[in-house]
Amino acid sequence: MDETDTALLRLLSKNARTPVATLARKLGLARSTVQARIDRLEARGVIAGYALRLGxxxxxxxxxxxxxxxxxxxxxxxxxxxxxxxxxxxxxxxxxxxxxxxxxxxxxxxxxxxxxxxxxxxxxxxxxxxxxxxxxxxxxxxx
CATH class of the missing domain: 3.30.70.920 (Lrp/AsnC effector binding domain/regulation of amino acid metabolism (RAM) domain)
Incomplete structure (x- = not known):
């Protein structure tokens, strides 16, 4: 995991429903690059799932x-x-x-x-x- 993965995880932890295009814009990366990173993090078990956080x-x-x-x-x-x-x-x-x-x-x-x-x-x-x-x-x- 590098600094970009860490930044991506930080953004997803704030709102896991953030569209990939928005994540890409915030990270300064191509949408396909961000999607590939998410897929890799899921495959490696770094991202185990997405959950509802109650208010x-x-x-x-x-x-x-x-x-x-x-x-x-x-x-x-x-x-x-x-x-x-x-x-x-x-x-x-x-x-x-x-x-x-x-x-x-x-x-x-x-x-x-x-x-x-x-x-x-x-x-x-x-x-x-x-x-x-x-x-x-x-x-x-x-x-």
Whole structure:
């Protein structure tokens, strides 16, 4: 990846629906060159896909939480399999330190969040958990 690819990715991260002709104009390249670069980045797995980013009004309607899990030895694979089936689990990361896994949850209500937390706590292989409810976002550099 060179500086042009990095600039192209930056533009696409701001708005993945930007027409190729507009990207080409901003980068000072031919449209066919930009399309070829996008195709190459997709083929190499640098661009894995394009996603919808919800606006602030939708985000305000979502309750988010981070859950820190302590697992029984060798239970990670089985717990992950069950977590994948839970719609409220947006991401799961293995971790080093006091906790074995970090989960990102999203729910439409406190009752839905409570239900998801109860189901996670009841999973075979989960030894303990700590939940952190997100109150407000002060910095968000994801996009």
């Amino acid at each position: 602030e009004s939708a985000a305000r309607e979502t309750i988010r939480a981070t859950v820190l899990l302590t697992l029984e030895p060798r239970a990670t694979a089985a717990v992950l399999t069950r977590l994948k089936a839970m719609a409220g689990v947006e991401a799961a990361h293995t971790a080093s330190g006091r906790f074995d896994m970090i989960l990102s949850l999203a729910a439409r209500s406190t009752a839905e969040l409570d239900d998801t937390l109860d189901r996670i706590g009841a999973l075979d292989g989960v030894r303990g958990s700590e939940s952190l409810i997100h109150l407000s976002t002060r910095i968000d550099r994801r996009n």
